[in-house]
Amino acid sequence: MLIVDDSSMRVISKAMGMYELFEDKVYLVELLKKKRSPYPKNAPIYFLSPTIESVNLLIADWTPNKSRKEPLYADSVYLYFTSAVPNDLFAKIKACKPLIRRLRAFSEINIDFIACENRVFHFDMKSATVFSNLFQTNAANHNPIEVDIVNKLVTVCASLNEYPHIRYRSSSKVASSIAHLFNNKFNHFVGSNKNWWYNGDQNHTERGRSTILILSRQDDCLSPLLHEFTYQAMVNDLLQPQDDKITVSVPTAEGQEKKDTLLNENDDLWAELRGKHIADVIKILSSRIREIVDSNSSVAIQGNQGRDKPLSMKQMANALRSLPEYKEVMSKLSQHMDIAHRCMDIFNKSDLLNLSDVEQTLATGFNDEGRGVKVSDIFDSVVNQLTVTKDSIDRFRLIAIFIISQGGLRQSDKDPLLAAARLSQAEMKALSSLEKLGYPLVQAARNNRMSMV
Helix, strand or coil: CEEECHHHHHHHHHHCCHHHHHHCCCCCEEECCCCCCCECCCCCEEEECCCHHHHHHHHHHCCCCCCCCCCCECCCEEEEECCCCCHHHHHHHHHCHHHHCCEEEEEECCCCCEEEECCEEECCCCHHHHHHHHHCCCCCCCCHHHHHHHHHHHHHHHHCCCCCEEEECCCCHHHHHHHHHHHHHHHHHHHHCCCCCCCCCCCCCCCCCCEEEECCHHHCCCCCCCCCCEHHHHHHHHHCCECCEEEEEEEECCEEEEEEEECCCCCHHHHHHCCCEHHHHHHHHHHHHHHHHHCCCCCCCCCHHHCCCCCCHHHHHHHHHHCHHHHHHHHHHHHHHHHHHHHHHHHHHCCHHHHHHHHHHHHHCECCCCCECEHHHHHHHHHHHHHHCCCHHHHHHHHHHHHHHHCCECHHHHHHHHHHHCCCHHHHHHHHHHHHHCCCCECCCCCCECCCC
16 A cells, blocks of 8 residues: 655656556555554555655554554555655654664655656646745745755756756846755765766766756746747636646537546647647647548538538537447547637637737737837737736736836836726735836836837
């Protein structure tokens, strides 16, 4: 059996499914924090994050008390942690004699990150917490969030057998602090693990040492604000799936059905299409459904005149009824067609095409004809777009793009822009936080030319 905490459970669930665990003879996965039934004949495997909460719960499993005089599990314990265990927590574990005498394995396996895609990972940290600790505090020493980031980054490089050269922007306090802390931590890791090897050492010369480039949000504030119309960007921006899960409506032989689906590496179609423009995605999906239908001469959808038009859900349902042998592949295609159509519905209802044109002009300093523009040329367009945009988050994004691209608002523009934006008190507070990233709300000096990004 495998016992995990919330953090390690998320690491595992992104890397493998229950079927793969079953294949490795792990038949039961339980959360450490929940009350568990005793299995006195089963040897437990603990996979935990090195936190005080998890270590205390681990020790409690092996400490007799009034309600439980016997241990929960068999006398062999296998203990693994997602990253290095701090000395104080290691001392607590060592002091638990009932646990120590049963311990058969203890290892720090260095995988304290979420492998969300092939070649993509993240640290599973709440962005609001990271921002407030990195940019809104002025601690003289490394703050806890920097230490947490660096510890996780060490596990990434250790897992990949990379001992990277470090590059960072010296003018960035955040990047400089993290770069120096990472350098110290990773050098300590290398010195403490004599059997660990890295690409580029004398025994592994197939390729040289890698380079890690450490940037902070100060280096690019515009990207997360701009509307972007590739499939994955639109799904995450407009539909906001939770933990990769999204509810879709798919046609069946009986009609329509709601079902949950996961958008991850196990979905080959998602992996193929996520980086493509939404218009291309709809075209590809429609084309593949038509290919299946056209391969069966007894089924027709629209005739030749409608071959370039996207298929409706009703037409796909008709195809499913007519071609039951293609149920699985048609179901997957129609799932993504539903998701893409929902994105386009929001796109059209929110008039994101016109909004994105204004955003791109602000961000690049050029209009759609390639000509440079001045603030005075586009000011009225921005005010008009703010006025007609219904979604307050979209209004917030647009005025934030204006502030960042121009290095702040001109004093004469501030009142009409903020009046048109109609921001709430919380949104105004968030807008003022841009100053923590080096972008003042109001320009210190007049600058009438559009800033280049």
